[in-house]
Amino acid sequence: MKVNIFDVAKKSGLSVVTVSRVLNQSTTVRAKNRDKVLQAMKDLNYQPNAAARSLALGRTGIIGLTVTTLDDTFLDLVVKEINDRLTEQGYFLAISVYSPEEEATHNPLFQEDRVDGLLLLSPIHEEVYVRELELKNIPYIMLDNQLVNPSVPSVTVNNRKGGYDATRHLIDLGHRQIAHISGPDLFLSSRERELGYRMALEEFGLEPFCVEQGDFTVASGYAIASEWLRSGHLPTAVFAADDHIALGVINALHYGGVRVPQDISVIGFDDQLIASQLHPRLTTIRQPAEKIGRLGVELLLNWILESTRPETAPPHQFDPELIIRESTARLNGQDQLLGAE
């Protein structure tokens, strides 16, 4: 049943080496012979064995990617970019979903050398993984990671600047009573976004209206804004640590008869697809997903091919981008919406 390279050699009347050469697009094969080989392959329905190939070559051609969830626009974009770049270079991407609770050592991507390198996207307990990877000597790049460890190769987003820009946008619109709903403290990105918020306020001699802690879900934004409505103590603008929180806030405000952006401005973070489609279309901070993916692949492949660990200083970091849509407006604005995207 299983047909191998010898069968093809026999059938084509040539040697296995020639067959192998055809397989590897070697140019040193006479056209006539190549055709013979190709014909034999087709006739026998030959499928080269990847394991044998990897063993002989000492490389698998596979790059692993770990993610914690799939239901997310940002991840989707990063992954698609990675996939495209990798395919371009003749590598194949294998994604593995793992829950943060699982032990790093349990992830089969780490177990044996199944991959030539690893990309870790938005990892949670990255220290554990780093230790494991260093021990196993697998090239890897952290993408959008949470820790700031100068010795770990990583591509990150300047969340502080994002937080600053978001807040600054609100200030520039005339707002002075600006609330912030943060993400879980566990995440550096949460802390950085909040820091950016505080920096912007400080720069203008403003105090935070209030800082509540959310958890990157619509429900948390909804609950917090509902509480504001109940207490009757409302800010004029809100910077939410992510789009889901922002959607929850807008949703609650609508229910409370408060208009966005006429009465209250709301800005999010991430540029989730859905947030750009629901009205008022959300003003937000977009993460440069493609750039992250592209650079990640570039650094990793370079490490693998040149076997030189990428420089970590200066850190590879991208600035996020302010996307102005319809959920923010000038304070007391007479329905004066800012330009949409």
Added chain:
Amino acid sequence: MKVNIFDVAKKSGLSVVTVSRVLNQSTTVRAKNRDKVLQAMKDLNYQPNAAARSLALGRTGIIGLTVTTLDDTFLDLVVKEINDRLTEQGYFLAISVYSPEEEATHNPLFQEDRVDGLLLLSPIHEEVYVRELELKNIPYIMLDNQLVNPSVPSVTVNNRKGGYDATRHLIDLGHRQIAHISGPDLFLSSRERELGYRMALEEFGLEPFCVEQGDFTVASGYAIASEWLRSGHLPTAVFAADDHIALGVINALHYGGVRVPQDISVIGFDDQLIASQLHPRLTTIRQPAEKIGRLGVELLLNWILESTRPETAPPHQFDPELIIRESTARLNGQDQLLGAE
């Protein structure tokens, strides 16, 4: 640098065979020797080579999964279930994202025998893949596929029943002017959901209020509902082919001053996470993601291990489930919301 099984054998003073036995949890190794081997492995930081293993065993232990996108709650749930079940069985899941435009033959998962089997989740041009897989003789299962080909092993959802149940729910609430926004005609699921809708109406001697075609996006739902508002010709209830469309409809209606569910009821399909968090929390038809994943794995593993192609008759199909939340209510209901989940 690279340490192999021989190094471990030497270091532990035993043979490679014994080391191999330890590696494979063989019970026929003296405890003392096992310890020696394990110690040597640790000392040398030994990593078994997956390629060599696969080559010798004739199997990779990897199951491939192809998806077209990642940004989706349903896919996320299915994938997580698959991942869990596979891990349980000692298999490893490798996900591959591919655009429908790519040729099946370009997908590296298909190229060489890298995987022991393949799961195709919500495939688009499945015929092409089927042909390829059959040719290459790779065990596979289609999950949530669009074509009804009785000879192809697949696990699907009864979309017709889902469409029927959704519509029936609206009818039971007293609605008679029920509109439908379908998905792209290309998808069997779209056509089936619409068919279910028509069947339910017919059963009660009702005519469709209207059937518009959407494309599974918030924007399409928004546009269509906006058009209704403009024309002033509104149904009392809407069955949207998916949650995103439903969200768009609700969003547009809100903007038009029409209340959901008091004035118009809206039901979706899929049970996307976000739709259950935004208010009014969406009444919808939930697809049995976990069941699909579980059965898919079961059938595939059975095929691989017993080398018997799964039965395709009767078809493996699950019924979706009506989830009643807040976006549907009795016709002319005095704010009479149905019970929430």
Added chain:
DNA sequence: CTGAAAGCGCTAACAG
């Protein structure tokens, strides 16, 4: 319970 030897299927020198 342990080990020597023969592959698994393919590629990389090195000759011809």
Added chain:
DNA sequence: CTGTTAGCGCTTTCAG
């Protein structure tokens, strides 16, 4: 341009 010959690292008979 083509073929012979060794491995790549691991598992699996089959003896001991």
